[in-house]
Amino acid sequence: MIRTRFAPSPNGALHLGHAYAAIVAHDLARRGSGEFLLRIEDIDGPRSRPEFVCEFLADLEWLGLPWDNDVSFQSRRFADYEDAAERLKAMDVLYPCTCTRAEIAAAATAAGPEGPIYPGTCREKNRDPGGAAWRLDVSKALAFTGPLEWTDEIAGVRNARPDLLGDVVLVRKELPASYHLAATLDDAKDGITVVTRGQDLFTATHVHRLLQELLGLPVPVWHHHPLLVEPDGRKLAKRRGSPSLADRRRAGEDGRAIADDLRLGRFPAGISLSSA
Template sequence: MRTRFAPSPNGPLHLGHAYAALVAHDTARARGGAFILRIEDIDGERSRPAFVEETLLDLGWLGLPWDGKPVFQSQRLESYAAAGERLKAMGLLYPCTCTRAEIAAAATTFGPDGPVYPGTCRDRRVDPAAAAAWRLDVERSLTMTGPLSWTDEVAGRQTATPMMFGDIVLLRKDLPASYHLAATLDDAADGISLVTRGMDLFNATHIHRLLQALLELPVPTWLHHPLLVEPDGRKLAKRRGSPSLGDRRRAGEDGRTIAQALREGRFPAGISLSRGVHQTP
């Protein structure tokens, strides 16, 4: 079996990342499997080589060695483009020029990511010269795949209900691919058989299962683990300045001791573990 830890190098890692890496690493080791490190570095405006180096140092400091060489999303852009062209040829992608403000104003329902796109551009001609994102026609896609399901090791068997997202963007205006498309293709390319990730991404799996069916990709099992959260219940986040692993490492703290404390459910004052909330159809 193969698991992976897939951080984005757009900021320093914190204890939440350490916990996610620990779950993937320890699960692989306990089952005699491989633990893969994937760097999700296709956000050209925010990704920094310095943060890649910090990630490698942090994992070593925690005592979480990975197997093989790290893999980089930036080396896989052709595979994302090819998948996009395949879905276009199937008649499942359409260009969209709507802004977030326009979507928010027109939306009548809300999904896991906020206002659900109302399909404004689905049947509208878009100027080929216009900067456009490419959206997946989810309803039409489901007529091709039929009913789908997936399995989480904790939550059990799930019926895939990607319609909760509406027609999601797969090819962005500003990036080579969306998280949904890139992560799904990468997990297949890396031979990942167990996708471990936080409960905040539980609902995203409904979309990923649809993409696997459309692109004829292997279907892994998932394990969505609890999140480390701040006193107000929000998950730890780089943008809110959660203490970084690098700062702890440079201050002389023992990374292996921190990793063992996380294994045992002992967290710094004010930090707790939350299973989060997910929808189970």
């Protein structure tokens, strides 16, 4: 059975880009007579605001995108993240890192899809000073797993290349997990069979596939869909004030009609789908 999910973070209102992502996940599940789940990724400290969760639920109902089962919350899964991190530490594939972003930017010699690639400054220190982030030692991890592949419904079979992102942070200084670890564990716990998300997260999947192998997790299929972008090619973003779904809903617009327009590629003036 197909099972997909929509997993917004409650650090701002949803906009049309989120609506498009939710529609992709919802419709894939419904076409396969499967389930569409809703997960709230609310571990981003004080930026996660519970009042947005109620808005998210109302927005999805307004769009005509009912979800199955109870809503899940990352904030209730800290024990799962901590357990996985301890397992990875026991495998000696994590190491503590105290570098600041400024230090990394100054020392980096290459750039990846998420910014400067970590140059490995703390990799050989072999000590935990306390209060550090923990990074994945990609070379050691690949020595455990060997070559890996993953499949995207649009792009096809891919060789896993976690080295493209370098030694990413898996445990943040102030939180039990980064996006990479939390999302990978959550999708496994929720039984997600098709992970839908935007093309901007395509390269993250290389790391997630490695984590699945290290932790003995099931391997889904991925579906990286195009993004809604502004005339300058940038994706719609909360921080740039893209009109919110909540504002449209309160103004009396027809949410189901908006959803149908998005399905048919009828976008507001100046908005288009990103190219592959």
